[in-house]
Structure formats: structure tokens, C-alpha cells
Amino acid sequence: MRIGVVADTHMPSRVKQLPEALIQGLHGVELILHAGDFTSPEVITQLETIAPVEGVAGNNDGEEIVSRFGRKKVLVYKGFHIGLVHGDGKSKTTERRAQEAFAAEEVDIIIFGHSHTPLMREVEGVLLFNPGSPTDKRRQPQFSYGILELGAELRAEHYFYDSKS
DSSP states (O other), X not given: XXXXXXXXXXXXXXXXXXXXXXXXXXXXXXXXXXXXXXXSHHHHHHHHTTSOEEEOOOTTOOHHHHHHHOSEEEEEETTEEEEEEOOOOSXXXXXXXHHHHTTTSOOSEEEOOSSOOOEEEEETTEEEEEOOOSSOOTTSSSEEEEEXXXXXXXXXXXXXXXXXX
């Protein structure tokens, strides 16, 4: 199973449409996971033209997105337990908050956003994965998203590009 992973789209304040590099990169995925800060339901509509969307709300999302997705969840696909959370909060790092959100649960991977910083690191047998942002790279050199491949094993990879148009 091939899954697209995005976070922190911040639309329409950062862009009005999904970047072409993201659309092309997500072509053929069976599902898109969004780790929060859609900021507009229009993002969901645009992503759903590519594949079904599952997600969580971030700190910049309104009630419509919060009520549709919630703030944290564990999803199971192909036998893999995927923790999904935005990662915002007070004190600690975004990465640490994401880890702590699933401290009492068995997960294979934790997908989170908030920092806009791509990250892939294994900690105590759990893969931590932040796809970065496809529209607001902040201090990063490029925009980014991720792809998960679920088969005999779980594989994750970042994809980077230069233009958000």
C-alpha cells in the first residue's frame, strides 16, 4: 500500500492551490494522511481529487476540521499501527510531544507536523516521521512531503522540491 503523507499546508494563506510537484508526487497513492494545519476545508477537497484523505487537526485548524478528524488517532493499515498527531503544545520539542502522545499505545510509526521540519528517525523501535511542509518551508531549503510504503515492512521516504506553484 502506498500512502502520501503531508502536513502544514496552511492554505490558502501560503498558496491557493496544491503545488504541482506535490500533486504529481502523490499520483497513484491509495490514501493521503495529513498531520494537521490544513487551515481550510478546501485543502481536503483538493487532496480528495487524488486519493481518500485521513488526518488530524492542527493548532491552526477550525472547528469543521477538528470535528471531522479529531486531534489524535491510531490507524491500522496492512497490520501497521500508525499514530497521527499534529504535535503542537507547550514545552518540550514537537518531536517529544508527538512521542508522548502515543506513550501508552503500541504504534509502528508516529506521523506528526507542526515544526515544518522534515524528520525521519527511529526511537525505541518506533519510526518518527514529519513530512515537512509542501507549501511553507520556513527555514528549510526545500518544500517537502512523504510517502509510506506498507508491504512486508514499513518504508518511509521524504520527497523535496523547490517551487510551491
